Amino acid sequence: MEGDFTGKDVYGKHFVPKDYLKMYYSFSKEDGSQEDALLNFYLQKFHKTFTVDGVKGDTLIDIGSGPTIHQFLSSCGSFQEIIATDYTDQNREEIKRWLKKDPDAFDWSQALKYVCELEGDREKWVEKGEKVRSTVRRVLKCDVTQVNPLAPLVVAQASCVTSAFCLDSACKDVTTYRAALRNVGSLVKPGGHLVLLVALGGNFYMAGEQMFFCLYLEKETVDSAVTEAGFDILWSEEAKNSYSPTYSDCKNVYFLVARKRIKV
Numbered sequence: 001m002e003g004d005f006t007g008k009d010v011y012g013k014h015f016v017p018k019d020y021l022k023m024y025y026s027f028s029k030e031d032g033s034q035e036d037a038l039l040n041f042y043l044q045k046f047h048k049t050f051t052v053d054g055v056k057g058d059t060l061i062d063i064g065s066g067p068t069i070h071q072f073l074s075s076c077g078s079f080q081e082i083i084a085t086d087y088t089d090q091n092r093e094e095i096k097r098w099l100k101k102d103p104d105a106f107d108w109s110q111a112l113k114y115v116c117e118l119e120g121d122r123e124k125w126v127e128k129g130e131k132v133r134s135t136v137r138r139v140l141k142c143d144v145t146q147v148n149p150l151a152p153l154v155v156a157q158a159s160c161v162t163s164a165f166c167l168d169s170a171c172k173d174v175t176t177y178r179a180a181l182r183n184v185g186s187l188v189k190p191g192g193h194l195v196l197l198v199a200l201g202g203n204f205y206m207a208g209e210q211m212f213f214c215l216y217l218e219k220e221t222v223d224s225a226v227t228e229a230g231f232d233i234l235w236s237e238e239a240k241n242s243y244s245p246t247y248s249d250c251k252n253v254y255f256l257v258a259r260k261r262i263k264v
């Protein structure tokens with residue numbers, strides 16, 4: 001089942017955050033389920049990057065945040081400010097609902113508890129939520145196909161840029177993917193870090209009843225695009241895609257941490 005490229009307009013019109021969040025971010029009731037395994041993988045790798053390996057700095061920009069905040073749970077203690085961004089209004093609104101403690105916001109408590117357990121005290125999950133809320137200061141529009149993805153705003157280069165499942169969904173081919181990686185990489189200051197979470201080996205994913213395009217990527221394609229964008233890959237790790245095959249045909253999920261070369 002292959003999907004045609006899902007243009008930006010399709011996202012804006014047909015992407016329903018609540019459907020997506022229910023499918024990909026609802027912890028199952030029984031521990032250790034297949035679906036949890038993948039979310040736990042991302043949370044463990046963000047924990048390794050920021051809490052164990054100590055990647056830190058002044059500002060972190062998250063590109064293509066979608067309607068999620070799981071990607072901030074480990075980094076919120078390592079940066080003075082986090083800027084969340086997304087292309088679609090409904091995703092930015094979903095993030096703002098959670099930041100404002102709107103009763104209709106998605107319940108991230110299971111993910112908060114999991115990350116607090118990784119940090120050694122599961123009971124600290126309420127404080128962790130408040131820390132995320134105080135660190136995510138701005139929620140901005142982004143478009144990775146623009147040379148300045150945050151245009152018309154000009155934002156100072158950041159110590160770290162993270163991007164989860166964005167470029168693979170936003171780029172129609174590898175040429176566009178390489179260009180988008182250069183665009184996103186331009187937001188990182190020299191010596192700063194780039195953290196990517198990529199779906200590998202697939203063509204589509206579902207959000208509710210709607211099919212969305214996913215660029216078919218292999219690890220080597222991502223690695224060479226990151227290197228050509230001016231970064232040295234520090235480490236990376238793959239995990240099997242344990243989502244139901246009806247959700248997506250992607251084979252693996254790929255976590256990568258890279259550092260921007262300092263031009264001498």
Ligand SMILES: Cc1nn(C[C@](C)(O)C(=O)N2CCN(c3cccc4cnccc34)CC2)cc1-c1ccccc1
Nearest residue numbers: 064066087142143144165166169170199205214248250
């Ligand atoms: C899980 C998962 N989450 N997501 C992220 C998701 C839901 O697609 C999203 O909300 N996004 C990314 C695309 N995005 C964009 C779309 C068009 C143009 C954009 C221009 N700039 C920036 C962003 C743009 C808008 C936000 C994808 C998966 C997934 C992927 C493969 C297999 C299985 C699951």
